Amino acid sequence: MRAVVFEEAGEPMEVQEVDRPEADADEIVVETEACGVCRSDWHAWQGDWDWIGVAPTPGLVFGHEPVGTVKEVGEDVSELSVGDRVCVPFNLSDGTCRYCKQGRANICERVVPMGFVPFQPGAFAEEFPVRNADHNAIKIPDGVDPVDVAGLGCRFATAFHGLVHRVDVTPGDWVAVHGCGGVGLSAIHVADALGANVIGVDLGEDKLDKAVELGADATVNVTEVEDVPQAVKAHTPSSRGVEVSVDALGVAETCRNSVNSLAKGGQNLQIGLTTSEEEGEVSLPVDNIVMEEREFVGSFGMPPHEYEEIFSMMAQDKIDPGKIVSETVSLEEVPEVIASMDDYGTVGIPVCDEF
Incomplete structure (x- = not known):
């Protein structure tokens, strides 16, 4: 079958012929x-x-936000049948550890990141396998366009889980989102659906325009202000700051700006992971965090059982993940799209739908 194959860090990827996966039990x-x-x-x-254990090896197939149709079922799988349409979280879990039993399968003790390790190939391919399928595969409601939910496995799901289950967003709260890429725009859309007043923060006017389209009530262009946190606070009552601030990018500057945008007692939601420049370490204003009782909260993917909440809100027209999809591309175009992310040029979520 055809798949986009990784060979070496930074080297161009290309479509190759690889072995078709076969279902284990x-x-x-x-x-x-x-x-x-x-x-x-x-x-x-x-x-x-x-530094967090992700080290792609030659021959790996990327792709961790898939939707598709079941073609083969292992002998121990009881909840799924050939012909079912499913999506899956990127952080596949075993369903048996203490965290899975607590409903926190996204931080399973034996979590497997799809498309980042050689023993769990991803979905930039004609077919892909799903381990612990009864636990990890989520059936898609009838009539849902696969392109509309292709971002659920990572960006939209992480934003949804973070805003709905990791921090406290109530109607009328002020929420800032630093970085209006795919996950940031998803966060804006979700926060708006929750009744918050949303501020989008980015350096690209095209992304800020998209943020407004998805529900942002105000925007801050970081190239036009000297102090980003103060510019964010200026949009809030009495310039007090926001109740929730989301770092959706993960570089040191956005992380600190996000924390410093908070009101007293506010919560920073960290969604973005760092780059090779930070290597997982960012200095923060710890004394202010302590004295103003701010919180720093992480969000990593979403457990399978929460997908029903997204599908329910979609059915009620409260959210529409498809609004964040910016373009559809073919399998052959995937390497070019990935390479173009060097300059943060993509707006929204590109989706591959031609295999």
Whole structure:
């Protein structure tokens, strides 16, 4: 079958012929209908994240935001059948550890990041396998366009889980989102659906325009202000700051700006992971965090059982992940799209839907 194959960090990827996956007893094999092209793919392609154990090896197939149709079912799989349409989280879990049993499968003790390790290939391919399928594969409601949900496996799901389950967003709160890429725009859309007043922060007018389209009430262009946190606070009542601030990028500057945009008692939601420049370490204003009782909260993916909440809100027209999809591309175009993320040029979520 055809797949986009990684050979070496920073070297161009290309479509190659690889072996078709076969389902082990607890697995399914899915024919890919759509797969989001994520900035996390760019990070892995660049060789980032070795400090957290992500080290792609030659021959790896990327792609961790897939939707598709079940083509093969392992003998121990009981909840899925050939012909079912499914999506999966990128952080595949075993369903049995203490965190899975607490409903926090996204931080499973034996979590496997799809498309980042050789024993769990991704979905920039005609077909892909899913381990522990009864636990990890989520059936898609009838009538849902696969392209519209191709970003759920990572960006939209992480933003949704973070804003709905990791911090406290209530109607009327002020929420700032620093970085209006795919996950940042998803966060803006979700925060708006929750009734918050949303401020989008970025350096690109095209991304800020998209933020407004998705529900932002105000924007801050970081190239036009001297003090980003103060510019954010200026949009809030009495310039007090925001109740929730989201760092959706993960560089040191956006992380500190996000924390410093908070009101007293506010919560920083950290979604963005760092680059090779930070290597996972960012200095923060700890004394202010202590004295103003701010919180620093992480969000990593989403457990499978929360997908039903997204599908329910979609059915009620409260959210529409498809609004964040910026373009559809073919499998042959995926390497070019990933490489173009060097300059943060993509707006929204590109989706591969031609295999």
